[in-house]
Amino acid sequence: MLLGMLVVALAAPPTxxxxxxxxxxxxxxxxxxxxATDLFDGRxxxxxxxxxxxxxxxxxxxxxxxxxxxxxxxxxxxxxPVRFGAFAPANRxxxxxxxxxxxxxxVVLPDDGQPFEMPLPPPFTGRQMVVQIDGVYDHGGRHxxxxxxxxxxxxxxxxxxxxxxxxxxxxxxxxWVRIEAQSPETFLVFYRDGRLRTRSHPDMAEPLPDRWGRxxxxxxxxxxxxxxxxxxxxxxxxxxxHDGRLRxxxxxxxxxxxxxxxxxxxFVSDLR
Numbered sequence: 001m002l003l004g005m006l007v008v009a010l011a012a013p014p015t016x017x018x019x020x021x022x023x024x025x026x027x028x029x030x031x032x033x034x035x036a037t038d039l040f041d042g043r044x045x046x047x048x049x050x051x052x053x054x055x056x057x058x059x060x061x062x063x064x065x066x067x068x069x070x071x072x073x074x075x076x077x078x079x080x081p082v083r084f085g086a087f088a089p090a091n092r093x094x095x096x097x098x099x100x101x102x103x104x105x106x107v108v109l110p111d112d113g114q115p116f117e118m119p120l121p122p123p124f125t126g127r128q129m130v131v132q133i134d135g136v137y138d139h140g141g142r143h144x145x146x147x148x149x150x151x152x153x154x155x156x157x158x159x160x161x162x163x164x165x166x167x168x169x170x171x172x173x174x175x176w177v178r179i180e181a182q183s184p185e186t187f188l189v190f191y192r193d194g195r196l197r198t199r200s201h202p203d204m205a206e207p208l209p210d211r212w213g214r215x216x217x218x219x220x221x222x223x224x225x226x227x228x229x230x231x232x233x234x235x236x237x238x239x240x241x242h243d244g245r246l247r248x249x250x251x252x253x254x255x256x257x258x259x260x261x262x263x264x265x266x267f268v269s270d271l272r
C-alpha cells in the first residue's frame with residue numbers, strides 16, 4: 001500500500017507551488033489582475049504587468065516547483081496592448097531570460113501578440129526558476145506586460161498548484177524576508193497549498209535546517225501558522241506598496257514587517 005502511494009506521488013505531474021514578482025500592477029478597473037500567477041494561468045487574455053513605471057528592465061518573477069522539472073519546450077505570448085487599455089498601452093517584452101543558478105537561457109520575442117512555441121536546447125532543469133525581462137519594445141506605454149508563459153515537462157504543461165490557504169483573504173504565496181528584525185536573513189515561504197517554511201537564507205547551495213508547517217487565514221482574519229507542533233494565531237496586515245507588491249505586518253513570534261523576495265538569478269535547486 002505504502003509503495004503504491006509512493007509510486008503515485010512520484011508520477012504526479014509537477015506544479016508551480018508559488019509565483020512572486022519584484023513588482024506588479026495593481027487592479028485599477030473592474031476585476032483586472034496583473035500579478036505573477038497571471039503569467040502561468042493558461043490564458044492569453046490575462047497578463048503579469050510590472051508595477052514600476054517605465055520599461056521594467058530587470059523586473060522578474062520567481063517560482064518554485066513541487067518537484068524538479070525538466071522543461072524542454074515553452075509557449076510564450078507577449079500579449080496585445082489593446083487588452084490593457086484600462087492602464088494605458090502596454091510595452092511588450094523583447095528579451096525574456098529564464099534562469100536558476102545552474103541555467104540561463106534568453107528568448108527573443110517578436111513584436112506582436114501572437115503566441116508561439118519553441119524548444120529549449122538544452123532543457124531547463126531544477127526546482128526553482130526566475131523569469132526576467134531584459135529587453136523591451138518601447139511603444140510609449142507606462143508599463144511592460146507579458147501575457148503567458150507555459151512550461152512543458154515532456155508533453156505535460158506545468159500548472160499552478162491549487163490555492164487552498166487563501167479563504168477570501170490576500171494570498172501570501174512566495175518568499176518573504178523580514179526587514180525589521182534582529183536577524184535580517186529570516187525568511188518565510190508561503191506555498192499555495194498551505195505549507196509554510198522558515199529558513200535563515202533563501203539560496204540553497206548548502207543544506208540548512210528548515211522548519212516546516214502550515215498556514216491559513218482564520219474567519220476572523222487572523223493568520224494561523226503552525227510550525228513543528230507550535231501554533232500561532234497572529235494579527236496580520238497586508239498592505240499594497242508603490243510597486244504593487246503586498247507588504248505583510250505580523251505580530252507574535254514573527255513580529256515585524258515582511259517584504260517579498262525574488263532572487264536575481266534563481267536558486268540552487270537542491271530541495272528534495
